[in-house]
Amino acid sequence: MWTAINELFLSSIRISVPTSSPPAVGHIVEQQQLTSYLDNVLSMGPRNVVLFLQDKMSLEDFTVYGGAFGNKQDSVFPNLEGALGSSSSRLVLPAVSWPASNAVIGQLQEQLETSPLYMDPETLSQLRLNGSSPALLVFGLPYGTGADLVSARETLSGNDEVIGQVLSTMKAQSVPYTAIYTGLRPARVSPSADPPQRRSLLQARGGSREKERERQRRIKEGGDVDAPVEFKEGEQTCILLWAKSLSVSILRRGRWEDHDLTPATFGKDVGPELSGSSCDRTRARLVLNYEDVLGYSSFKLIFAMSQRHYKVSARRWFTLDAVELEYGSTKAVFNGSRNIYAPAEYSYRCESVTSFRWPLLVPRSSKDPANQWRVVFEDFQIQGFNASGGKFSYASDCAGFFSPGIWMGLMTSLLMVLVLTYGLHMIMQLHTMDRFDDPKGPAISVPQTE
Known part of the structure; x- marks a missing residue:
């Protein structure tokens, strides 16, 4: 399935951008090309990666609600625009294929050779990063339903505040980093909102890709899917x-x-x-x-x-x-x-x-x-x-009967049973003395034997 999910690369230090010019209008970045971008960025730039992973994303979000790509009127992305303007190196990919965008976190995990840390802005201030060892910090961002423009606008504005808070914390720690902002899957956008260039490009590419997009849409909505x-x-x-x-x-x-x-x-x-x-x-x-x-x-x-x-x-x-x-x-x-x-x-x-x-x-x-x-x-x-x-x-x-939660409960119960058993065993070993020394009576004498 192909969709216009945009992707932003921001680096706190100057590096060589993977391409001399941004992709042409209507060009969709596929998984192999996106992998080459990631290789270039991580090989030459900081290996502390901050990944903002939004549930859904579309290029139209920025043209309708903000000015990150040219429209400066009543923007809800002031922090994102500020990061784009102050970044030493940046790369904007207006259209990325859905499979490629969905696999970003796996590719980053392989290239950095470290597990992702799912965090929120409050806990980031308690984490101390080291510029010599890689780190993959993932911040999940919600997305509005799209039916209510007010709620969608407020959600995107809240996401921008989170981005600003995280980038401010990273700047305060003085650790070089690379920030990536992308989405897991496409947002629903009215066909009338599509740019004319993109609409004609999809028509020119034939029907196979259109059919694949329709198939993935039916799968996501839980409706009829293709026969096996x-x-x-x-x-x-x-x-x-x-x-x-x-x-x-x-x-x-x-x-x-x-x-x-x-x-x-x-x-x-x-x-x-x-x-x-x-x-x-x-x-x-x-x-x-x-x-x-x-x-x-x-x-x-x-x-x-x-x-x-x-x-x-x-x-x-x-x-x-x-x-x-x-x-x-x-x-x-x-x-x-x-x-x-x-x-x-x-x-x-x-x-x-x-x-x-x-x-x-x-x-x-x-x-x-x-x-x-x-x-x-x-x-x-x-x-x-x-x-x-x-x-x-x-x-x-294939899911196992014993989930990690069940195993944790069983191990905790077993540990408590062992502690209780040990305590009962110690209590049963206690014995009282046969005789007690009475201070008012004659002292107890112990005869000595030679």
Whole structure:
């Protein structure tokens, strides 16, 4: 999905801006280009990053409510405009693709090699930063509904006050920093508010991107979504696959190059070829054939599954044995049998299936080409057996029964039980003396023996 989410880079010290001129009107910055910007900024600028992450954002917010991009009348962004004017180095990206903007925090975490700290302006003053060690400070900002212009204006004005408070605190600590202001997803804007150049550009690019935007909109609104990929053996449905997002990445010259397979996989008028797929009572193999993926004219994404009876549970289970990538004459294999499984009559569902960051898919060996690849499936669901009617069966979710909160409660309860048991044991070991010394009577004599 593509949208006009703008992105601002501000640096407290002068660095080389990644591009000599801002992007042209209507140009949409994709994920690979945004990654190169981040690489340049973080390699040459401060590695203390302040990320203002707004729930929704659109370029029209600044043209309607403020003067950050030229309109100086009745602005609700005085702090943001002041930061833009006083910054030693700045970069404004008027239009960034939604997948790229949504992945900013993950890219920053990888490049800085540190975990994000979710903070508010009050706690920032208690934190002492060090210019020699990187830090990723994330400040979440709300967004108005858009139906009430007054509430939207007040929300954006409040966000600007937060930005001003945070930047003032950073300036007081005299630590160099890089500030980034972006949004997680697009704001709803009336089509009439779109600039003419952008409207004509979208029309000229064809309908595939428009369809992808419509698909993502339906997913976000909880309405009808595209049907899953369905493989049939004759007239019988055999395999079903659906995901909110499918993407692969390859490591080339020390940099990860990404490719989103979602638009080419799901949709009423699109879908990969399934030649090579097969299924029977014990094994299933779903082959998604693509063209022109990361420079490879022929690319295959393969899901290999099997099912068998387990005596311990007295039922049949299916496992996703492997996810394979075939490109050219090379094959990369990720093993998933240890983590991805479900009863044979169920489907398997997981919010995130990846090969990195708490991976459910791992390379088959240390020398396998899969070590140069990453796969990311979001809101992933698959069923390789006992599928019928083009609909998934009851889903076996990957979420564990014991959440961190439950484990914390159990450990606290166990510690209290141990303390109570130790106290009772000490009380039971107390004994009284058999005789007591009476000061009014004769003293107790203890005969001595030689």
